[in-house]
Amino acid sequence: MQLSFIGLGVMGYPMAGFLAKSGHQVTVFNRTESKAVRWCEEFGGDYASSPSEASKDAEIIFTCVGNDDDVREVILGEKGVIHGLKKNAIIVDHTTASSVLAQELNDYISNIGSSFLDAPLSGGQAGAESGQLTIMVGGDETVFAEVFPVMNNYAKACTLIGKVGSGQKAKMVNQICIAGLVQGLAEGLHFAKREKLDIKAVIDAISQGAAQSWQMENRWQTMIDNEFEFGFAVEWMRKDLEIALHEANRVNAKIEVTAIVNEYYKEIESLGGKRFDTSSLIKRLES
Numbered sequence: 001m002q003l004s005f006i007g008l009g010v011m012g013y014p015m016a017g018f019l020a021k022s023g024h025q026v027t028v029f030n031r032t033e034s035k036a037v038r039w040c041e042e043f044g045g046d047y048a049s050s051p052s053e054a055s056k057d058a059e060i061i062f063t064c065v066g067n068d069d070d071v072r073e074v075i076l077g078e079k080g081v082i083h084g085l086k087k088n089a090i091i092v093d094h095t096t097a098s099s100v101l102a103q104e105l106n107d108y109i110s111n112i113g114s115s116f117l118d119a120p121l122s123g124g125q126a127g128a129e130s131g132q133l134t135i136m137v138g139g140d141e142t143v144f145a146e147v148f149p150v151m152n153n154y155a156k157a158c159t160l161i162g163k164v165g166s167g168q169k170a171k172m173v174n175q176i177c178i179a180g181l182v183q184g185l186a187e188g189l190h191f192a193k194r195e196k197l198d199i200k201a202v203i204d205a206i207s208q209g210a211a212q213s214w215q216m217e218n219r220w221q222t223m224i225d226n227e228f229e230f231g232f233a234v235e236w237m238r239k240d241l242e243i244a245l246h247e248a249n250r251v252n253a254k255i256e257v258t259a260i261v262n263e264y265y266k267e268i269e270s271l272g273g274k275r276f277d278t279s280s281l282i283k284r285l286e287s
């Protein structure tokens with residue numbers, strides 16, 4: 001298929017690579033052009049100088065940028081994807097953004113004869129680089145069926161949750177679940193250190209039981225070693241939690257621990273940890 005990929009960041013760069021490696025014709029756009037040049041050298045596709053140029057012949061256009069404003073810019077902006085979009089083209093947004101934006105884009109795009117899916121990701125940099133992402137999708141069933149085999153090139157699970165916006169809402173659930181969990185893990189490890197326990201022995205034991213989690217298995221060692229210069233950045237988590245808190249307010253849902261953890265992340269940012277991994281919550285307790 002003729003595909004377009006907008007946004008070659010930590011996530012988008014390897015994802016677009018999987019599409020090219022699976023035999024599709026991929027044209028990429030990246031705001032910082034040097035990354036697009038490097039991508040073409042590595043994967044052999046083409047690059048364009050604007051999102052609209054990258055998308056003009058594409059059957060499916062993927063976007064993976066930062067936040068709501070960035071998505072608006074690359075899709076609806078002056079040189080955005082919608083200018084010159086082919087009829088019946090499908091835009092798939094992998095950015096973690098608000099569900100309100102997903103609905104707004106869907107209304108606009110369906111009015112000009114094309115389709116939209118919101119499709120945020122989970123699995124981080126490692127998941128993107130190994131093609132093992134979890135994708136939560138909102139949109140029409142027949143459109144999803146068309147895009148599924150293409151997205152599957154970089155996914156271990158790709159699930160249609162419901163109508164447009166519900167992919168983003170599922171991602172909010174994901175982030176709400178993680179926020180409290182990481183704080184709990186930070187407190188457990190902090191307590192174990194104060195008790196001078198053999199932390200490896202504790203983790204070996206409790207990771208076999210009810211306290212087990214991905215965060216525990218993959219982050220306990222770096223948390224006690226005070227290493228945070230990797231992984232999923234606190235500033236992205238803050239963006240995601242603000243989106244979730246806003247949505248919770250709209251539907252009158254109580255996400256109290258999430259609100260507290262969001263304040264803790266603000267403290268991590270003021271300690272200079274904007275780009276630290278989210279497991280850096282333990283830093284507050286130890287400082």
Ligand SMILES: NC(=O)c1ccc[n+]([C@@H]2O[C@H](COP(=O)([O-])OP(=O)(O)OC[C@H]3O[C@@H](n4cnc5c(N)ncnc54)[C@H](OP(=O)(O)O)[C@@H]3O)[C@@H](O)[C@H]2O)c1
Nearest residue numbers: 007008009010011031032065066070095096124125232236
């Ligand atoms: N990293 C993770 O572990 C992870 C996991 C799950 C979900 N996500 C979500 O996935 C999305 C992308 O994350 P990432 O880690 O790939 O981010 P990133 O490395 O910071 O990359 C962001 C990409 O978006 C482009 N961009 C940003 N604003 C733009 C604008 N206004 N116009 C044009 N291009 C723009 C950037 O271009 P430049 O190269 O020019 O800066 C870059 O290519 C975010 O919504 C994030 O929350 C990330």
